[in-house]
Amino acid sequence: xxxxxxxxxxxxxxxxxxxxxxxxxxxxxxxxxxxxxxxxxxxxxxxxxxxxxxxxxxxxxxxxxxxxxxxxxxxxxxxxxxxxxxxxxxxxxxxxxxxxxxxxxxxxxxxxxxxxxxxxxxxxxxxxxxxxxxxxxxxxxxxxxxxxxxxxxxxxxxxxxxxxxxxxxxxxxxxxxxxxxxxxxxxxxxxxxxxxxxxxxxxxxxxxxxxxxxxxxxxxxxxxxxxxxxxxxxxxxxxxxxxxxxxxxxxxxxxxxxxxxxxxxxxxxxxxxxxxxxxxxxxxxxxxxxxxxxxxxxxxxxxxxxxxxxxxxxxxxxxxxxxxxxxxxxxxxxxxxxxxxxxxxxxxxxxxxxxxxxxxxxxxxxxxxxxxxxxxxxxxxxxxxxxxxxxxxxxxxxxxxxxxxxxxxxxxxxxxxxxxxxxxxxxxxxxxxxxxxxxxxxxxxxxxxxxxxxxxxxxxx
Ligand code: ADP
Ligand code: MG
Numbered sequence: 001x002x003x004x005x006x007x008x009x010x011x012x013x014x015x016x017x018x019x020x021x022x023x024x025x026x027x028x029x030x031x032x033x034x035x036x037x038x039x040x041x042x043x044x045x046x047x048x049x050x051x052x053x054x055x056x057x058x059x060x061x062x063x064x065x066x067x068x069x070x071x072x073x074x075x076x077x078x079x080x081x082x083x084x085x086x087x088x089x090x091x092x093x094x095x096x097x098x099x100x101x102x103x104x105x106x107x108x109x110x111x112x113x114x115x116x117x118x119x120x121x122x123x124x125x126x127x128x129x130x131x132x133x134x135x136x137x138x139x140x141x142x143x144x145x146x147x148x149x150x151x152x153x154x155x156x157x158x159x160x161x162x163x164x165x166x167x168x169x170x171x172x173x174x175x176x177x178x179x180x181x182x183x184x185x186x187x188x189x190x191x192x193x194x195x196x197x198x199x200x201x202x203x204x205x206x207x208x209x210x211x212x213x214x215x216x217x218x219x220x221x222x223x224x225x226x227x228x229x230x231x232x233x234x235x236x237x238x239x240x241x242x243x244x245x246x247x248x249x250x251x252x253x254x255x256x257x258x259x260x261x262x263x264x265x266x267x268x269x270x271x272x273x274x275x276x277x278x279x280x281x282x283x284x285x286x287x288x289x290x291x292x293x294x295x296x297x298x299x300x301x302x303x304x305x306x307x308x309x310x311x312x313x314x315x316x317x318x319x320x321x322x323x324x325x326x327x328x329x330x331x332x333x334x335x336x337x338x339x340x341x342x343x344x345x346x347x348x349x350x351x352x353x354x355x356x357x358x359x360x361x362x363x364x365x366x367x368x369x370x371x372x373x374x375x376x377x378x379x380x381x382x383x384x385x386x387x388x389x390x391x392x393x394x395x396x397x398x399x400x401x402x403x404x405x406x407x408x409x410x411x412x413x414x415x416x417x418x419x420x421x422x423x424x425x426x427x428x429x430x431x432x433x434x435x436x437x438x439x440x441x442x443x444x445x446x447x448x449x450x451x452x453x454x455x456x457x458x459x460x461x
Contacts, residue, residue: 001039001040002036002038005039005044005072008075008076012071012075012076013031013032014122015071015074018122019067022067024118028115030064031064031068033049034047039080043082044080044083045085046082046083048060049086049087057084057086060084061084065084069081070337073340073341074340077340110177113177114177117184117186117187118188119170119173119187120170124171124174124175125138125142128167129297131290131296132293133287133288133293134159134286134287134293136284137284137285137286138168140284141157141169141172144172145175148222148223148255149222149253149254149255152282153250153280153281154255154256154258154277154278154280154282155255155256155282156257156260156263156279156281156283157258157285158262158284158285158286159261160261160286161261163286163287163325165227165228165259166227166228168286169257169259173185173223173225180222183223184220184221185221186223186225187225189228190226190228190229190230190238191228191231193232193238194232194238196214197235197237197238198238200214215241218245219248221249221254223255223256223257224254226256226259227259229259230261230262233269239270239274243271243277246277264278288323289325294318294321294325298317298318298328298329301332302314302332305333305336309335309336313335313348314332316351317331317332317351319453320359320457321358322379330358331351331355335351335354335355338350352456356460359457369403369413372403372407373407373422375457376399379453382395387399387403390423400422401437402450402451402454404418404429404430405433405438406454406455406458407421408430410459415427418430
């Protein structure tokens with residue numbers, strides 16, 4: 001048993017880090033130092049050799065025990081009990097992780113370089129699913145990774161939350177490190193860059209050497225990756241440092257990659273000269289994934305966890321999580337984990353009960369027309385102001401009629417009120433929309449399925 005556990009330990013750690021999205025520094029501090037001590041009668045004992053002694057032990061027990069226990073149980077596919085102890089609580093010698101020695105030197109140094117670059121090795125091009133929404137961003141990122149400083153400089157990637165910007169920008173870094181053993185890559189978020197500048201320049205005591213050191217760190221790289229650049233907004237001093245670093249790297253043909261939640265010209269609080277630098281290379285966007293891409297992401301995720309999840313369950317999740325890949329993947333993980341722990345088969349009903357709160361967190365609240373409109377808008381990936389408008393194209397008219405129907409079903413509002421919310425002058429329009437959808441539900445199975453999904457989103461109970 002102990003051998004199997006040791007053999008699977010790297011896989012367990014990998015699983016833990018990915019599933020619970022543990023920050024690098026936390027992972028390094030709390031998880032990596034753990035050593036496997038024993039595995040008897042389904043009780044796994046780990047040793048936490050941290051300097052922080054009892055305080056550290058208490059903390060790790062509180063924060064990570066259940067994550068670790070689940071990761072071990074799920075990877076070994078058997079329910080275990082977990083104990084974490086300090087070295088002084090055992091009299092047998094701690095076996096120094098012999099399994100680590102099976103990793104060869106080359107890997108260790110790559111791992112070390114990845115850590116030194118601030119990268120997370122799980123973000124690779126291989127694990128990135130390409131769809132119509134991110135195709136251009138992926139292709140240009142790969143081109144940049146293959147020929148840093150030569151093709152698009154800077155590469156500027158923008159898009160909404162949870163759509164894969166961090167994944168892509170880190171894939172570039174990981175790729176470069178793997179392909180070029182001598183390349184220097186540095187990943188930073190603009191938030192931590194800003195904090196460095198504040199620490200450095202904010203105190204009177206700052207020594208000139210510290211500033212030189214800081215600049216050297218950023219100016220001596222081959223590839224500089226800055227994630228979430230929007231946080232430097234209104235930070236003049238940070239912007240100035242960045243501007244100088246940018247120019248120097250650019251002149252030396254070093255690659256710069258930037259991500260942001262908006263395209264450069266829509267960013268506020270950023271100096272014009274920086275914006276024009278950002279626009280100097282290539283700007284690409286990532287959109288919400290379409291249904292096919294969502295399914296592909298879910299399938300890949302299911303495969304990677306070696307879980308056999310029925311297509312209908314994946315469809316259910318893909319239909320309910322449309323605008324954030326993190327939530328999409330998180331939902332599948334949640335369903336798989338809960339099914340393993342509760343030994344329940346994964347059915348659509350099971351998934352819907354496990355995901356209930358995520359799909360509709362406001363279930364306690366009274367259901368209002370606005371609430372319904374928001375849910376319908378999100379589902380169709382349009383804005384609620386387009387639903388509540390006079391725009392006549394089918395793209396908006398159909399979701400609007402769906403809202404008319406659902407508002408009638410879920411609320412006690414008068415037709416006049418629903419008309420007003422939807423910016424319709426005549427309440428007969430609402431009546432018409434309601435009847436039309438009602439009829440469609442009877443005659444058309446796809447409308448019926450759509451309404452079912454929306455009803456569950458609105459009120460999962
Ligand atoms: P962002 O930085 O844009 O907010 P992330 O890069 O952190 O988003 O992505 C959120 C999660 O979704 C990550 O776990 C990431 O691996 C995953 N993800 C996003 N897009 C894809 C994709 N196209 N293929 C596979 N995983 C993806
Ligand atoms: Mg990100």
